[in-house]
Amino acid sequence: MNAVSSVECRVSSSDSSPYSSRLTPYAQPLGVYIHIPYCLSRCHYCDFNSYRIDTGQITQYLETLAREIASRACAEAVRDRRVCSVFFGGGTPSILQASQLVGILDHCRATFTVEDDAEVSLEVNPGTVDLPKLCALREGGVTRLSAGVQAVQDRLLQRIGRAHTAWEAERAFWSMREAGFDNINLDLMFGLPDQSTDDWSETLDWAIGAGPEHISAYGLILEDGTPLQLESSRGDIGLPDEETEAAMYRLAVDRLREAGFEQYEISNFARQGFQCRHNLVYWQHQEYLGLGAGAHSFLAGRRYYNESLPARYVCAMAERGAAVAGGEVLSVEMVRSERLMLGLRLRSGLDVQAFTDLLGIQDLAASDRVARFLDDGFLRVREGRVQITERGLLVANELVVQLL
Numbered sequence: 001m002n003a004v005s006s007v008e009c010r011v012s013s014s015d016s017s018p019y020s021s022r023l024t025p026y027a028q029p030l031g032v033y034i035h036i037p038y039c040l041s042r043c044h045y046c047d048f049n050s051y052r053i054d055t056g057q058i059t060q061y062l063e064t065l066a067r068e069i070a071s072r073a074c075a076e077a078v079r080d081r082r083v084c085s086v087f088f089g090g091g092t093p094s095i096l097q098a099s100q101l102v103g104i105l106d107h108c109r110a111t112f113t114v115e116d117d118a119e120v121s122l123e124v125n126p127g128t129v130d131l132p133k134l135c136a137l138r139e140g141g142v143t144r145l146s147a148g149v150q151a152v153q154d155r156l157l158q159r160i161g162r163a164h165t166a167w168e169a170e171r172a173f174w175s176m177r178e179a180g181f182d183n184i185n186l187d188l189m190f191g192l193p194d195q196s197t198d199d200w201s202e203t204l205d206w207a208i209g210a211g212p213e214h215i216s217a218y219g220l221i222l223e224d225g226t227p228l229q230l231e232s233s234r235g236d237i238g239l240p241d242e243e244t245e246a247a248m249y250r251l252a253v254d255r256l257r258e259a260g261f262e263q264y265e266i267s268n269f270a271r272q273g274f275q276c277r278h279n280l281v282y283w284q285h286q287e288y289l290g291l292g293a294g295a296h297s298f299l300a301g302r303r304y305y306n307e308s309l310p311a312r313y314v315c316a317m318a319e320r321g322a323a324v325a326g327g328e329v330l331s332v333e334m335v336r337s338e339r340l341m342l343g344l345r346l347r348s349g350l351d352v353q354a355f356t357d358l359l360g361i362q363d364l365a366a367s368d369r370v371a372r373f374l375d376d377g378f379l380r381v382r383e384g385r386v387q388i389t390e391r392g393l394l395v396a397n398e399l400v401v402q403l404l
């Protein structure tokens with residue numbers, strides 16, 4: 001029995017899955033996510049499933065990952081599916097040797113039907129790569145790199161516990177170019193402790209000047225239990241106030257647009273043709289297979305998650321040949337709210353018909369709330385699609401909650 005079919009799924013409401021009656025299942029290609037849960041050290045804001053690297057565990061982890069790839073490939077919802085993207089996330093996947101990463105990728109190619117032009121992305125911590133490693137990754141089939149730069153001021157990088165310097169980020173970027181990568185994302189963060197608007201402006205200037213194909217700009221979220229959140233619960237940690245943070249976001253939107261980037265999602269900006277295919281799988285509510293410790297999958301209307309701790313993940317695979325720790329069938333309500341939320345986060349928005357179907361209304365005029373958001377300029381209708389406006393971007397999450 002494979003990992004997916006062996007898991008017991010909890011039904012979230014009395015509604016059956018909206019996927020259960022579809023006539024042409026599995027027509028769309030699949031995204032594959034591979035989780036490497038190790039990092040050089042823990043950043044002070046991080047609540048991802050990541051652990052300080054334990055080199056003694058790596059070989060066993062990778063062997064287990066290979067077994068999981070083989071096992072999950074047999075599942076009905078995966079078998080014979082085309083794979084349009086493979087994404088190595090973490091953690092810090094670039095902490096592994098290039099040969100280890102290429103080995104996993106080769107295993108995926110031998111096991112799944114990976115499309116010839118599939119996007120193969122790898123998250124990179126600038127302090128963990130050099131030119132030979134990057135060349136080996138490029139040769140091994142990695143097509144896109146996503147570098148966690150966050151800020152270009154060393155004092156801010158230290159403040160949030162990043163394990164690299166601004167100079168290392170710059171050097172890594174130019175090495176990526178030298179290795180032949182023509183699809184690079186830079187991750188940037190605003191709303192950091194002690195970060196001024198000038199700091200953020202300098203970070204944006206540097207990123208635009210470097211000339212990547214894609215930039216992600218995320219505001220800091222103080223997740224429960226992280227060192228920064230604990231520190232802030234004890235007193236002021238110098239976070240920008242709400243107004244300043246909103247101004248930082250607007251600065252990013254304006255500056256990146258002027259520089260020729262298209263904002264295709266609330267926090268994501270790309271040059272034409274360089275939208276992240278893997279993230280679009282998530283945002284367009286398509287199916288994906290997650291492999292590795294703590295990885296989530298979304299297949300046939302069900303969401304699954306693997307054992308989070310690497311040691312438990314390894315044990316579960318060894319003992320029962322499966323690492324899935326649980327899952328749930330998505331109810332009609334969950335699918336509706338997720339599609340609405342994800343669809344409106346995309347700047348292309350939602351087709352009017354899809355939007356009204358999700359809200360269960362005849363037409364846009366049938367909902368007072370929709371009419372109010374349109375009148376107040378939070379939503380607009382362009383070329384048959386409902387889109388969030390500049391004004392709506394700043395309150396997008398709240399907007400969706402009120403719509404549902």
Ligand code: SF4
Nearest residue numbers: 039042043046050091
């Ligand atoms: S590099 Fe990423 S995953 Fe690792 S600790 Fe920092 S934020 Fe978390």
